[in-house]
Amino acid sequence: MTWHDGWWAYAFIAIAGWLATDVWRWLGVIAGNKLRDDSEALNWVRAVATALVAAVIAKLILYPTGVLEQSPLWLRAGAVALGAAAFFLFGRKPAVGIASAIAALALGLWWLGF
Amino acid sequence: MKREEDGQSSLAWFGKGMRGIFSLPAFILMLSFVGFCSLTAQAGIPVEQAVFMVGMVWALPAKVILVSSMMSGAGLATAFLAVSLSSVRLMPMVAALIPELRGPRTPTWLLLFLSHFVAITAWVFAMEKVPQVPRERRVAFFAGFGITLVAANMLLVAVVYHFVADFPPIVAGCLFFLTPVYFLASIWHSARHPVVYIALLFGLVGGPLFYWLLPEFDILLAGLVGGTLAWFVERLWRRRKEVGA
Numbered sequence: 616m617t618w619h620d621g622w623w624a625y626a627f628i629a630i631a632g633w634l635a636t637d638v639w640r641w642l643g644v645i646a647g648n649k650l651r652d653d654s655e656a657l658n659w660v661r662a663v664a665t666a667l668v669a670a671v672i673a674k675l676i677l678y679p680t681g682v683l684e685q686s687p688l689w690l691r692a693g694a695v696a697l698g699a700a701a702f703f704l705f706g707r708k709p710a711v712g713i714a715s716a717i718a719a720l721a722l723g724l725w726w727l728g729f
Numbered sequence: 730m731k732r733e734e735d736g737q738s739s740l741a742w743f744g745k746g747m748r749g750i751f752s753l754p755a756f757i758l759m760l761s762f763v764g765f766c767s768l769t770a771q772a773g774i775p776v777e778q779a780v781f782m783v784g785m786v787w788a789l790p791a792k793v794i795l796v797s798s799m800m801s802g803a804g805l806a807t808a809f810l811a812v813s814l815s816s817v818r819l820m821p822m823v824a825a826l827i828p829e830l831r832g833p834r835t836p837t838w839l840l841l842f843l844s845h846f847v848a849i850t851a852w853v854f855a856m857e858k859v860p861q862v863p864r865e866r867r868v869a870f871f872a873g874f875g876i877t878l879v880a881a882n883m884l885l886v887a888v889v890y891h892f893v894a895d896f897p898p899i900v901a902g903c904l905f906f907l908t909p910v911y912f913l914a915s916i917w918h919s920a921r922h923p924v925v926y927i928a929l930l931f932g933l934v935g936g937p938l939f940y941w942l943l944p945e946f947d948i949l950l951a952g953l954v955g956g957t958l959a960w961f962v963e964r965l966w967r968r969r970k971e972v973g974a
Contacts, residue, residue, distance in 0.1 A: 631808035640844035643823025667952030669932025709914035
């Protein structure tokens with residue numbers, strides 16, 4: 616039986632997809648329910664969660680998929696650096712940082728002939 | 730003004746959460762789901778199964794791994810393991826969110842149900858917005874946002890799947906880049922604890938470092954090692970400040 620045979624596909628998605636992700640969410644609820652609002656343990660969990668998300672962000676920038684796979688690393692890193700500079704220089708507004716980074720990337724891609 | 734807001738019902742806060750669908754993060758996520766449509770269409774996964782996947786799995790990276798497991802003809806156990814490995818990160822994310830979200834009388838079953846709607850976008854959004862919501866209304870607010878976001882993206886996949894078209898390269902590249910840039914700006918902007926800044930920097934360095942050392946476990950290790958180190962450094966600073974003061 617292969618995965619595209621009717622009900623088996625749904626069972627496959629439910630077990631390998633739903634169960635494999637929601638188990639971790641449930642464990643997170645159980646762990647998080649035990650954490651006090653102002654505890655040192657919550658501070659640690661917060662640090663680990665933030666670092667995890669940051670690692671995902673770094674991978675998206677360094678190892679993108681699709682069109683950006685062919686773009687040079689210096690352009691992507693430069694666009695992020697420029698966005699960060701604009702963010703800190705002009706009142707730490709997210710929209711300013713995001714717009715600057717995207718504009719720099721778009722300009723760079725255009726200049727490189729994408 | 731403050732009292733007036735506190736007096737609003739849970740339903741009103743649910744509605745306010747729903748309105749989060751008209752926000753930059755929701756918009757960016759929907760664009761990512763346009764990409765998911767073309768991935769599933771190319772993989773030959775029928776539209777009903779793609780929509781089912783959006784509702785059941787929700788986290789986009791987990792879905793991408795699930796689709797590639799299906800394409801490569803992997804068995805159930807292999808696919809389960811691969812998806813599990815990519816989803817361990819949901820545990821600390823949910824654990825960090827729960828103490829912000831729960832009220833004094835929030836039942837655990839409700840939190841278990843709502844945890845399903847946590848993925849990176851909803852997490853970043855909730856961590857940023859929830860502190861401005863009165864505590865006893867936070868669950869309603871998050872439910873409104875989370876459920877609407879999942880439902881909207883199920884609908885989007887059901888419709889867009891039939892019209893998969895490629896964006897011009899510059900547009901596609903910029904759309905992809907919006908995701909990491911938005912997460913960076915939002916996390917930095919919304920951080921209310923000093924440890925978040927340090928953890929963000931350590932995670933950014935740790936991600937590529939562990940990808941190079943142990944690519945199978947890169948995200949997990951970057952989170953555990955980078956996060957623990959960030960926590961340790963911030964604690965040391967805090968202690969020193971306390972001693973100095």
